[in-house]
Amino acid sequence: MIENSKKLFKHCELCKNKSQNLEIGVFCSLTNRNPNFDVFCDEISFNENLKKKITEINIAFEKTKREKNWVYSYFVVYLIMSLAMFLFTYKFNDYIANILSKSSGKPVFIASSIIIIFICIAVILLGYAFGALNRHRFDSKKNNTDKQELDAILKLYNIEYDFKITFNDRMLMPIDIKTELKIKNLKV
Incomplete structure (x- = not known):
């Protein structure tokens, strides 16, 4: 499960909806939760990242x-x-x-x-x-x-x-x- 979470966070590094704080870590600003998708994110939005x-x-x-x-x-x-x-x-x-x-x-x-x-x-x-x-x-x-x-x-x-x-x-x-x-x- 941890390995899968690391792979999902790599998607978030490229997305403009990525947020982070000290309590939760990296999370999606749309859902206010850690990434939770199987293969790819439907809501991903790329920017300068x-x-x-x-x-x-x-x-x-x-x-x-x-x-x-x-x-x-x-x-x-x-x-x-x-x-x-x-x-x-x-x-x-x-x-x-x-x-x-x-x-x-x-x-x-x-x-x-x-x-x-x-x-x-x-x-x-x-x-x-x-x-x-x-x-x-x-x-x-x-x-x-x-x-x-x-x-x-x-x-x-x-x-x-x-x-x-x-x-x-x-x-x-x-x-x-x-x-x-x-x-x-x-x-x-």
């Missing part, structure tokens, strides 16, 4: 698609750096062990500290690699789901749209995003 939501969801969706190559490159570079650091630490440990086998004393503590620092650096680089990848995968899944849900809701009301987006970038950061939205079959 629809255009805003379509634009918002499609921009997030397109940004995630654009980031894919960058994120995988970032992952590979940091993974290689991390593995190289582990290999360097291993070789450095062998080298220090050979030197320390000939002598003893203070250098043992210093060498151990250096190796621990190198291992920490390798683990941090590994965290950067997987952190970026996991964030991208999470965002991608969420944005795909949001777009599919929006498109499914609009299909129920026989609404189609054409969305065009243009990114003007500077050093892989969009500084200007231009969108063009044309909604078809919209009954206001």
Whole structure:
């Protein structure tokens, strides 16, 4: 029942009859109750919320698609750096062990500290690699789901749209995003 209510609230996000307060939460201003319909609402009335939501969801969706190559490159570079650091630490440990086998004393503590620092650096680089990848995968899944849900809701009301987006970038950061939205079959 709770999952169905969440789906119904997604219809309300697009409607101008949506109201909300702290006691009830989101409710219909026509019935003064939470959404209560089976598949679609007969009383839904679209306004700027629809255009805003379509634009918002499609921009997030397109940004995630654009980031894919960058994120995988970032992952590979940091993974290689991390593995190289582990290999360097291993070789450095062998080298220090050979030197320390000939002598003893203070250098043992210093060498151990250096190796621990190198291992920490390798683990941090590994965290950067997987952190970026996991964030991208999470965002991608969420944005795909949001777009599919929006498109499914609009299909129920026989609404189609054409969305065009243009990114003007500077050093892989969009500084200007231009969108063009044309909604078809919209009954206001």
